[in-house]
């Protein structure tokens with residue numbers, strides 16, 4: 001087993017089973033963490049080394065650690081799903097590994113090999129598999145959310161790529177992301193804040209992109225919206241994505257349109273999977289630019305019957321309305337979000353092993 005590369009230092013204070021079971025019965029999202037974490041260290045001289053799984057706990061960072069000042073950081077988000085036979089699986093983790101390398105290149109961080117990435121998940125799950133919830137019903141959608149991340153840990157205030165880097169994986173049991181289940185969400189259109197610009201870091205999964213989106217998120221909340229949609233920075237015209245999810249538009253004639261990838265859009269694993277499943281569901285996927293005007297006119301004419309957002313955390317979530325500074329774009333035509341629900345069910349059935357994995361998308365973790 002390649003995971004033998006990871007030395008295990010078991011926790012002497014592991015959570016007692018009854019306490020863990022209480023947490024798993026109502027985990028929320030991102031509130032509780034498992035007993036261990038995976039860790040791999042990198043230095044300019046030695047490369048990647050020191051593969052370890054050790055007890056979960058605070059990091060010791062010098063106050064001058066580069067990440068705290070210049071945000072040289074990237075992350076990933078993956079879920080581990082428990083199947084009916086008790087086994088634990090990840091969905092397309094090699095896509096996350098590949099994206100993690102892309103993000104690393106953009107942030108001038110060292111690339112972690114795909115093997116180390118996937119093995120770090122396996123090594124952590126070998127210790128903490130009991131933290132993967134067993135969904136009582138298919139509707140429950142509980143899982144163990146895995147958060148790999150990489151930080152510049154060198155103690156140095158000069159501005160250059162860090163010579164010391166740490167990679168970690170932490171894990172957090174998760175219930176459904178939105179409390180409202182698949183109730184349609186209201187989205188705020190950010191008209192002056194932009195998430196990404198050409199040549200920037202929009203395609204990379206880095207904390208800096210999220211930091212830059214929070215002022216817009218505050219605006220959204222002040223307007224009773226739960227998420228933010230961003231337009232392109234150059235023309236203020238083209239729909240890009242939400243702060244952490246990709247967008248899809250369902251047309252009355254069966255087309256399923258999503259903005260085509262540019263370096264200002266994050267390439268979601270869920271987005272890619274939806275494009276594949278769309279064909280199997282008899283839809284015609286289309287990747288092309290789509291403007292705010294097209295959204296407004298399509299909603300008014302009834303040509304657009306549904307809009308939905310997708311990402312690992314929230315799976316597929318229908319968008320009920322887009323609130324802008326001038327108007328509210330409602331999708332009255334669709335009403336039941338039938339396509340979003342169908343694609344969501346298809347995806348979840350694959351992830352939870354209730355449907356044959358014809359694409360080879362599942363990797364066993366435990």
Ligand SMILES: *Cc1c(COP(=O)(O)O)cnc(C)c1O
Nearest residue numbers: 244245246266268269270311312
């Ligand atoms: C993570 C993320 C997504 C969704 O990606 P998935 O791989 O589907 O989880 C979409 N947009 C942004 C900005 C993200 O950070």
